[in-house]
Amino acid sequence: MKYHASQGIRVAAGAAVIALTASACGGGSSDSADGTVTLTVTTQVDYGYRDLYKEYEKSHPGVKIKEVLIEDLPKKLVTQLAANRGASDVVGLGDDTIGKFKPSHQRFLNLADHGVNNTDDPWVKWAYDYGTVENGKYVMGMRTDIGGLGICYRTDLFKEAGLPTDPEQVGKLWPTWDEFTETGEKFRSKVKNASFTANTGDVWVGMGNQHKETFFAESDDSFIADENTTLKQDFLTAANMSVEKVSGGYPPFTPEMANALKTGKAATAVCPAWKLDRTKEASGPDNTGKWSVAAAPQGGNWGGSYLLVPKQSKHPKEAVELARWLTSSEVQKKLFLSKGYLSSHPAVYNDPEVQAKKDPYFSDAPTGKIFAEAVDKMEPIYRGTKDSDVASSFMNALLRVEQGKQKPEAAWDQAIDDAEKVAGE
Template identity: 40%
Template sequence: MGRSHSRLLVPIMSAAMLMLAACGGGSGGSGSGTQGSAAPGEKIKLTVGLFGDFGFKPLYEEFKKTHPNVEIEERQAAFADHHTNLAARIATGAGAADVEAIEVGYISSFTAQPDKFVNLKDYGAADRQKDYLDWKWQQGLSKDGQTIVGLGTDVGGLAMCYRTDLFKEAGLPTDREEVAKLWPTWEQYIETGKKFTEKAPRGAKFFDGPGEIMRAIVGQASVGVYDAQDNIVVGTNPEVKRAWDLSVQMIQDGLSAKIGAFTPEWNTGFAKGSFATVICPAWMTAYIQDQAKNAAGKWDIAAVPGGSGNSGGTHLTVPKQGKHPKEAAELVMFLTTPENQAKVFKAIGNFPSIPALYDQPDIQNFKKDFFNNAPVGKIFSDAARNLKPQHLGPKEGDVRTAIGNGLTRIEQGKQTPEQSWEQVLKDVAKIK
């Protein structure tokens, strides 16, 4: 799901744990994926590996109307576990699901292994290129462009979600247009955070934690943690250092609740109103709605500082080790149609990667009561149109984890910003 889930604070599993995870089950064996499709009338089961709820369950029932012999089992895992386990299962040739979701921060490490995946081109996917945002389509291709490894589900065009009740208590405006005027830049976001802190309600901080903030700032640059030649440029790209310095300043100014994204503490923070703002790709709206059930109408959505950016988005792939590549590929094709991407957006918030949908009235005019009737269709259509695509390297997720760990060390008082930055540079230098 647009789930930005290239989490900066994701722990890295040891090699031993990776191999243990590889022993987990999948519907496929260790075969090469050369098995044919099911025989007429043969009952088969397809497994779908996801990280969280993608809103697919109603679509499975639609798919089964044209594939009555297919049973679909969905397997959900935590974001970090999903990608770590998938890497091990692809490496060992066993245990992967028939269909596997891969988030944008990890997709390039898998498109670098096209021999391990079914080429969706063999099942007509090339005809879908015209539907997609060009950069989203390119992300799912092997480096030589000959293999369609994955078809995109959603994109994570950025906005900023905020608690209107906490803003009001702190003496700040609550109207989304007025709120957006508070922070056209990240520097002004920090100044707004200081004003919030002066009168903040008891127990509330300005934002959750610096990991997603840093990711958003880096994501707005033309070049991120990798250059176009797949060189890690964390130490030489001034945009990365700027994002780091801004994130550190936010920590030092006491604006952070020191809560890592996608942790149990984060979920509790949503429920208790522990922070007033959170980086908000489209998919985040469903997450907030699920975790902050008691806050309907108290959340709203404004433009993100810097004006645009992307955080998250996913592709669906078919590992070769599955027993039913034809049916699995047909399921991927079905789940990613424009019609079904629109249904998923309206159901849970994952924003389509199909630009022709953005001007359709049912998308453009779509609003969410939970977010104070915010025009989420227009907000995220505008965000998606303004995206500046950024090259993602093969170990994007690992690099971001190293940076996020560095920010955590500062928050926990274990290192000074200077010490932590030096360790970040040493840690990313070891990533190959």
């Protein structure tokens, strides 16, 4: 459904966002003369809720919903909260940006006071917990989807390289990211007119989401990237994919990457569940059945958001009710079956109908099973309050390596220097 802008993602997704006319300044709820309550829901990108809003309005005749998309929502929300005016009734924040607002969590409703807990219709624990503060007593946000993690791959190019094409066998090629690189080197020796993977930025994101800590320490939110040897090794592994020509260097979420997927210039792309629709759109209907999906190295998750209710809302009861419905198991199951957004509710992603879901565009790969298994392998990730601020330093460093402007070690050193400045270290 959305994606994890911290490592460079949701920011780029804005290119695909069409902001609604009403989105320029946001705005909260309003009432009409006939007593109808209008609730405004603001997100950075399309959460796939449009048809659901219509469904909700039919079952709640006294409620109208106004959808607003704002690409720089976190920045605008800071201003709205400070002014105590202008914020929407329901706000969607990515799992990479909600941390920025935790120090000011009291400007949002404590959803625990409105009956939200993790006992009734529960979320997976790590996803629920990250939406809370004060040791879980203050529920800031309700989790929407989660991403899971997979690898989309071109079966035709894999055949050309002499590699297996069955998802289970393909997943066994790369239990680790080092073996993913080794597979890429074998591919490169056989196929001359395509790169193995689209870019290193997406690989870096997938890697980072597999660790408990990345840029900041869970204990005190201090900057630790310079001391995080595992993070550095991940960076060098990703950067060396450029050096070894395993990566094509097509920047994430750009027309160049879309064209590479469409024309077969890249054989793989890192794919959380929400990215399947984007891959279909980029690659086009002519490539139906040429793609498939396999497990990513080491499992994990990429993406997901929270719905929060600012205290400014004039209709907090109705806003909470809407947000809870949108994040319920019932609705999350609909979203997976119709749009592929993986639920954050174990009862849903373990549901037999979800587990049995196959996608004909991706050669009938068992996408429900693959993404659910990826999530079950992961551990909670700590994202600091400045996570999304420093992430671009590392994405830019990888880009410099892909462009041949820096070697991996030098790029890492500059990324650390740049990130420390942003973090105020």
